[in-house]
């Protein structure tokens with residue numbers, strides 16, 4: 247897929263499809279008017295007949311256009327002109343790319359940002375267009391045996407921007423291409439079934455990522471080494487599984503040598519049965535997505551390496567299965583974490599925090615300037631926020647604000663919830679330093695507070711992506727989130 251920025255004044259090359267925005271009541275932007283004039287009034291003819299109203303996300307293809315910039319003109323509704331901004335732009339580019347992915351156009355040009363988008367700089371307009379095209383073209387590498395429908399032909403995409411914004415748009419394209427590669431990397435891993443995507447498979451993915459990019463290195467620790475590190479909490483989760491656990495350590499060096507890195511710690515449970523505290527059958531298949539935090543770390547590495555971001559990043563991925571068996575950890579068992587704290591495992595289904603606390607402790611050896619963990623951690627977070635915002639937790643106001651701002655810019659939002667002693671108190675145990683669960687109340691917050699207790703002296707934040715990392719139902723599959731947020735934060739945050 248090739249992307250290029252085009253100046254509105256110079257976009258004369260004829261393509262297979264021009265994407266043109268129309269406001270409600272048939273108002274045309276300057277860019278749209280330019281396409282209309284060059285095509286001999288093809289757009290105004292449609293509007294005069296009353297065939298298209300400009301309602302947000304409605305589309306109307308005009309085909310067989312003889313003159314002007316394209317043989318097809320796809321009209322996309324932008325809604326009321328007064329309300330046009332980044333949201334309407336994103337919805338329009340989404341609708342247009344969904345349409346394109348179903349059709350036969352091999353190249354296309356978007357004029358949607360041709361006059362600029364109020365409240366959105368041209369770099370982001372371009373970046374969102376690139377991500378949208380890739381998301382529309384993405385296909386799950388499924389194991390269906392029927393003949394596959396042909397791949398969409400689309401292979402070139404132009405983005406028209408105001409003349410002065412050309413350089414910004416080129417930068418946005420560069421970022422977008424990297425982010426899209428990271429999203430696809432995450433989606434492919436997360437969509438795989440758990441009998442394929444095992445901890446060893448994730449380790450191999452990390453190694454091949456390192457092989458593909460000189461700036462990335464990967465180390466994989468086996469159970470023997472994990473034991474030597476004293477990760478008793480992590481190892482208590484893998485006890486019931488026949489698949490060996492792995493600790494994956496990634497390093498990306500794009501910043502100055504010696505600059506403190508950012509550490510990303512991703513939950514890599516390749517299947518979560520709940521263990522002895524076994525889950526109910528309905529929807530249990532979705533627990534193959536319980537490695538989405540890990541996949542998002544791998545995706546973020548793919549993206550920063552592709553972009554060549556000027557930062558240092560370490561990725562730490564504790565990965566294993568959570569299975570019941572005769573050897574599995576039982577409710578009431580007490581384990582010792584790498585930090586030395588003892589933990590009473592009251593519920594073996596609260597396993598994410600047990601592997602992450604050791605991952606966070608391991609991160610300390612890199613003297614990171616910030617640690618962000620990413621995890622499909624709690625069903626309670628899905629109840630609180632649904633699929634649209636992920637949960638954001640941090641005792642550090644500045645870090646929380648910069649992550650939330652990155653999510654806004656990247657259109658991959660996070661909503662802050664509290665971490666506070668009142669909630670941490672609920673994790674008290676009669677038998678160990680702490681329990682791994684509290685009651686039903688505030689489940690996403692008590693989970694975050696469990697991790698918080700391992701972050702003394704660190705600048706730390708936690709993203710609970712249980713609701714946002716994948717879709718259920720007819721569109722079941724990984725969303726690639728929060729790769730856009732993480733990459734935006736690594737590039738522009740802080």
Ligand code: BES
Nearest residue numbers: 593595596597622623624625626683712
């Ligand atoms: N992986 C789950 C969280 C989850 C639930 C993710 C639903 C996506 C959708 C996690 O390991 C878990 O089981 N959490 C428990 C914690 C509880 C036992 C305190 C939960 O949320 O029920």
Ligand code: MN
Nearest residue numbers: 518595596597
């Ligand atoms: Mn669980």
Ligand code: ZN
Nearest residue numbers: 515518536598
């Ligand atoms: Zn889990």
